[in-house]
Amino acid sequence: MKESFDPSSIRTFQSEFTALKNLRHNHLPRYYAVFEAEGNGYLVMELIPGQSLADVLEHQLGQPLAEAQVLGYAIQLCDVLTYLHQQTPPILHRDIKPANIRLTPDGLVKLVDFGLLKQGSEATHSSRRGGTPAYAPLEQWDGIAQHTGPRSDLYSLAASLYHLLTGQAPMSAATRITTHRDPLQPPHQHNPQISAHVSAVLMQALSIKADQRQASVAAFKQALLSGPETSPAPAIKPIRPLTRLKTARSAQRPDWLPEMIDIPAGPFLMGSSNHDAMAEAHEHPQHRLTLPPYTIGKTPVTNSQFRPFVEGDGYTNPAYWTGYGWQWRQQQNRDRPFWWHDQQWNGADYPVVGITWYEAVAYCRWISAQTGREYRLPSETEWEKAARGDDGRIWPWGNRWDPNCCNSEEAGKERTTPVGSYPNGASPYGVLDMAGNVWEWCATHRGKQYPYQIGDEWNTDYLERRGWNDSTVLRGGCWGNAQQYVRGTKRNSGDPCNHYYHYVGLRLASYAPL
Structure with missing residues (x-):
């Protein structure tokens, strides 16, 4: 249960409950009720066991998570954001960050805390503006809800993944625009274990201008899964040149590369x-x-x-x-x-x-x-x-x-x-x-x-x-x-x-x- 002693919170909780009460998705909590008692607002929702990804980062003591592990989280988050953005009208989270992503003991991630959600062209449902600096796109900083869209959530998702992969939060968008050249370094420069392809996909999603990001979260997911066109590991010399493997069952698959089977989520x-x-x-x-x-x-x-x-x-x-x-x-x-x-x-x-x-x-x-x-x-x-x-x-x-x-x-x-x-x-x-x-x-x-x-x-x-x-x-x-x-x-x-x-x-x- 979420509790707030702010008298204005009942309106925020009511809006959050109205938008989310009928949604059903593996990566969303269930919402049960909203009520007011003695001037305080209460939102009753499913208890999500486990820890937040912010807790996971804290336990890492500044060390990054493995790329494969982070991509597993990314796929789940892309699926739930695509689901939200496809609602009529679309639902935007507007405050995606590691602290708002819960990791359950069975490895499922859940997106929580919709206090800044925006539905369609409505104004944001909170007096708070801009989200969290390290994860908020530039268009959220002006406090005008109409300037945000699905690509705003995409930026915040990419910023969260950047933090998980590098062990450090990205520089805020507001700081990045104060210099002549964007100072944000690609994640693989912080963590050489990150593939150049994943690094490039994240950097596009972190573009200051929304129209330079991937067209949608679904397109971002597809880009992550598509793989590079050539090997991103020149430091380790291959035994012979290879044609890029497009799919597990491609006719171009070398004889020595085992055939793979897709296992669905x-x-x-x-x-x-x-x-x-x-x-x-x-x-x-x-x-x-x-x-x-x-x-x-x-x-x-x-x-x-x-x-x-x-x-x-x-x-x-x-x-x-x-x-x-x-x-x-x-x-x-x-x-x-x-x-x-x-x-x-x-x-x-x-x-x-x-x-x-x-x-x-x-x-x-x-x-x-x-x-x-x-x-x-x-x-x-x-x-x-x-x-x-x-x-x-x-x-x-x-x-x-x-x-x-x-x-x-x-x-x-x-x-x-x-x-x-x-x-x-x-x-x-x-x-x-x-x-x-x-x-x-x-x-x-x-x-x-x-x-x-x-x-x-x-x-x-x-x-x-x-x-x-x-x-x-x-x-x-x-x-x-x-x-x-x-x-x-x-x-x-x-x-x-x-x-x-x-x-x-x-x-x-x-x-x-x-």
Whole structure:
């Protein structure tokens, strides 16, 4: 409940309630009532658990968030702003900033505090003017509501993302216009981990003149997701020139680049239900999580797809490796997967095996450098949603065991099989080999308790801190496991430097649809 002791607040709250009471969106709170008591105004609304993105920034102590993590928030915010701007008449928030964006424990963002909202051509519903300086576009500074529009919210959104990506709020628009040349630096100059493409898209949205920004929040989202036309990572030399990958299923996709499957945003059931007799204690309770859109490899990475990493500079360029990973590689003098030359395991279309978590992360970074698109390991939540869909099924194909749907112990192969050999075992999204064949590394530390809280799985520091004994999640089961171990909810783990067995591989993920 919002409370105000300002006598004028009842009018502000009434306007906010009237505009928002009938709206329904995953990224908006529900509004229940507005009333006055003893001269004070009260607005009754849904309690949003979690913390604001301003709190997240405070905990970062000035350090930026990972680009993939921020883009996940951006996609959700773009969706809700597009929804608001498409209302009749359009609804403008006019005070978007990290403090007004709530992050729930399940990773959902909610846009709150509409005290400055504007509906259509009406005047703003508050005596406050201009929003918050670091995030407000120039057109809000004059206090004339008619000068603002959807592109004003776009500016504030971009300013908030700028802060998350750099660790510092952007210079205010009012300050920027006082100099001959705009002093606002592109975000990638503050944080070299930001891709040049994302940096450029943000800078356009932060244009002083509204007509120089993207035409809409939807256009801004599309620009973020479209990717650069060429690789933005010249500091890491590719092994050979590549044609820009336009989509995950493009005919121009190099043979060594795994095919990706789009996983839509939305809720899914994580963990095992009480009806699954094979479930283990740490798979309970089953609970609902909501994820932003992402992509995941259609199959595990094969030997032929891993080969360019081995034959290129994958094992010799420390830029691809975490600090601990590079130390391990040097100490072990590792220059290929452990089973690389064993004919039983190195078939071209077979999943690459014998790789540590450090090698898996380095491979993802190498792929990113070659394509100009950020690839990574999936988080534990992403892996499970891709394997089970949104209905809580036990195996990717359903709730009834079928030994003909995967390479498990029951299949009797006693070794890996070419990826995609079991099309009848596809998940609801068409992802293959999510049960059996090889265990797959995830980005997530072992030990997260249920109900699961999405945290910092994709944060660069989160990966860099992974020491030799920091057990890391493995999912999917392998060719030597029985049916209970290849369930979509089965949780396993291994040390990032020692778990290089002939039943461990990897699968790619990316932060959003390509």
